[in-house]
Amino acid sequence: MNRARLDARLADLDTDGYLLDADQDDANQLYLSGFTGPDPFLTLYVDGEVHLLVSGLEYGRARSESAADTVERHADYDYDYGGREARLDMYAAFVRDKGAESVSMPPRAPVGTADALRERGIDVVVDGEDRLRDVRAVKTDDEIASIREAQRANEAAMRSAEALLAGADVAGESRAAADDIEPGTLLVDGESLTSERVAEEIEVTLLRHGCALDETIVAGGAQAADPHDRGSGPLRANEAIIVDIFPRSKATKYNADMTRTFCVGEPPAVLREWYDLTERALDAALDAVEPGATGSDVHAAACEVYEKAGEPTFRTDPETETGFIHSTGHGIGLAVHEDPRLASGGGELEPGHVITVEPGLYDPDVGGVRIEDLVVVTDDGYDNYTDYPIEFVV
């Protein structure tokens, strides 16, 4: 945690403290508390100190593992599973005990807690800027090392996926297929190679490298035209297959993110054109990455490449369902998607921002192409932390 940046950003609060009520799935909570609690708990920042309130079940672990200055448990407030109102009374007592009569909470903090504290006379202000999110955006060297480590696992997983694709036979070509398998379908050991099978290979490889993951995208053909489609069913030759992997280190909880698009066999001319265009959009966007440039500038650089080639973007048509239909990238850290945003309205880049750059093109009639690298903003540009070739045909 960047304690100096935290103290600086929270120093200008209009309230006595900053309060979180969340579990470890909330990146702000993980960052400020340094504690992996599976159930929601309170973290309160007051006068440069971090205080935790946890259940008796979490007390021992919170004392030994968390980054907090003090840890208290429900029993310290005589709370004995007495229901919702008693729990909220305890929360108010804890906040007051730590010297706060007013607190800021981030926009996604629970309204039930905020309203209950208000009813109990504590002033609760929504921190619309989400200061902790901003603090988290600039990474320390340790955080960057954790992201790089997850990215190494990611590259191993991508290699395992590419190897499966590259080693596949094609039904009706190199190998005769069973009657129920369509010509052009990819085959491994005589069975059709599915998105699920490739995803499983990715996930197992990640586990062997100490990473967990919620989801992976392995989407071919028309499925690849929907950027959030995870992909399912048999994969085919001569079509674009998007592989997007975003693993999380089990030890550090930091994420990595990378996308490659592969084609087994010969891609149609339009897909090859799209791939080259997307590689150019990636290069243009990366060229724009430097401190002082904005996320909006980087997004514009990618959009311009596509727009000059006649492809629609959200800038030229906000309702388009084909073309470049997402932002150019996002910060990454304890959350897969965090600040800064490389999109219209995205703010200024700073050294220590770790971001993905991921232009792409989509059309259900053609398929989808996306290429995504992970880079860190440096004092004079960026370092690309992605060590993986950009090659379409495997």
Added chain:
Amino acid sequence: MNRARLDARLADLDTDGYLLDADQDDANQLYLSGFTGPDPFLTLYVDGEVHLLVSGLEYGRARSESAADTVERHADYDYDYGGREARLDMYAAFVRDKGAESVSMPPRAPVGTADALRERGIDVVVDGEDRLRDVRAVKTDDEIASIREAQRANEAAMRSAEALLAGADVAGESRAAADDIEPGTLLVDGESLTSERVAEEIEVTLLRHGCALDETIVAGGAQAADPHDRGSGPLRANEAIIVDIFPRSKATKYNADMTRTFCVGEPPAVLREWYDLTERALDAALDAVEPGATGSDVHAAACEVYEKAGEPTFRTDPETETGFIHSTGHGIGLAVHEDPRLASGGGELEPGHVITVEPGLYDPDVGGVRIEDLVVVTDDGYDNYTDYPIEFVV
């Protein structure tokens, strides 16, 4: 989704509609929208209809995959990534468009959204009862089938863990160990068998069975005395090793949950006593499961077994850090922990509730023992959906 129960429970709202602002990680959102969106989106229930507001990126998939009656996208409200205030303006316009001037939101809904709607003249009431959570608690036959399917994967994973433990050598006994391995350490292929290695075996097995997971507990010795310690480092003979697995089906998103405690070699007398006591507490708690009994009754049945044997519980000492230091169980479904609670204050059991029953004993000087089964409440008792032996020594 149990639409009749949903309509019945939401019919008595004091507001025009019920609003969610969350991503797929929120079980209420997953339940009401039927949509797996990775970024937060709005779901609004008004007059028996479910309306979604998603980004352009999710629009196609939301239309084809969600359970909603209508789906709209940001562009329908001329929202073009215009920042936070513009986004909140869009939310208010969407709510009004669907005919709601007042909405209820669950306690953990984001305060930023609630306050912003209030500022825009929409009345927002916190649904302290969390009605959707209550609707979710009673499962349909399809939901029960999904949980059973995840539980089958869970049993396969537990078998893989047990096999690793049962097949281990013991350093200094059956097999000489390297100089840096302490006598009593479990060995596989001459290397010490760690919690991490067993967890990896569990996770890979689950992946092969279509399940994902966030975390697994494989904790031995003093680590097992902390119910939420995930465990790390070498495992040893003659101590209790808690294996607690809670996988989620990747296809259905429903969870299962099971715990067994194993001992390689001969357990000390106190651990064998604890194991027998915990098996009796499990039986007593299960005997108490029937419609009309409360979660509090079931918890009391487990506590009584322990208390009669002189073991502390939270009932006899709220500050105890040893003994039976958690609740007896919890509902399970789209969330690992949901209603009903088998704890002090836990409400009435109904047919269709799917619950875990998981008594345990803990003391850092002794270790930890927990046994957990997954059962469904039926019209006249319960069905135990756990098909796994209860045996301590492997």
